[in-house]
Amino acid sequence: MTAAVRATLDLDLVFPTAGVGFTVEVRPGNAAEGSLLRLRLRGLEDGKTARFHRESSYALGDFVGGLCRWLNTKGVSVTHSEQEVSGHFHARYTLPQTLQTVQELCQMLEDKFAAYPHTILT
Numbered sequence: 241m242t243a244a245v246r247a248t249l250d251l252d253l254v255f256p257t258a259g260v261g262f263t264v265e266v267r268p269g270n271a272a273e274g275s276l277l278r279l280r281l282r283g284l285e286d287g288k289t290a291r292f293h294r295e296s297s298y299a300l301g302d303f304v305g306g307l308c309r310w311l312n313t314k315g316v317s318v319t320h321s322e323q324e325v326s327g328h329f330h331a332r333y334t335l336p337q338t339l340q341t342v343q344e345l346c347q348m349l350e351d352k353f354a355a356y357p358h359t360i361l362t
Contacts, residue, residue, distance in 0.1 A: 247275060247338055253349055259284050259359030260300075262349055266342060274329040275338055277316055279307075279345070281324075283361050290361060291322040299360045303352055310348070314341050 249266040265278040281300065283290045294301030304320050311318045311327065318327030329338055353360070 247335060249342060251342070251346065253346060254284065255349075255353040255356070256284060257358065258353045258356035259361050260290060260297075260353060262353075264342060264345065266338065269328055269331075271331060274331040274333050277311075277318070277325075277327055277329060277342075279325040285359070285361075289323060292320055292325070293322050296362060297360045299352075299356070307345075307348065311341075311345070314344075316341065 246268045247266050248268065249264065251264040252261060253264065254261040261282050261284055263278075263280045263282070265276070265280075267276040267278075269275045281290045281292060282288060290296055290300070292300050292304040304325065308318050308320055308325060311325075315330035315333065316327050317330075318325055320326070329341070333341075
């Protein structure tokens with residue numbers, strides 16, 4: 241039997257030229273659902289929560305659907321609203337698997353948003 245994952249992570253990724261920041265949270269879950277994953281977005285100019293939809297940014301609206309599909313292929317059941325992407329890692333995820341998936345998520349955000357030469361928010 242594998243030990244339960246009890247990781248708590250709070251990450252803040254900032255992409256100044258794109259004008260956005262992301263918070264990535266991982267919280268312990270229960271045995272049936274596994275650890276909780278939450279991704280939120282904020283605009284750097286005003287510090288307020290930004291929205292995952294095309295009206296606030298075509299790049300964000302396009303990205304969130306692909307991100308959710310990718311997370312599902314990794315065994316993370318997610319849903320998204322305009323405010324956040326949230327879900328649970330598979331209950332059998334080990335700590336190394338959880339950390340690896342979070343690292344890959346952060347790399348995806350870096351790859352997508354670090355290269356923008358201007359703000360992506362409208």
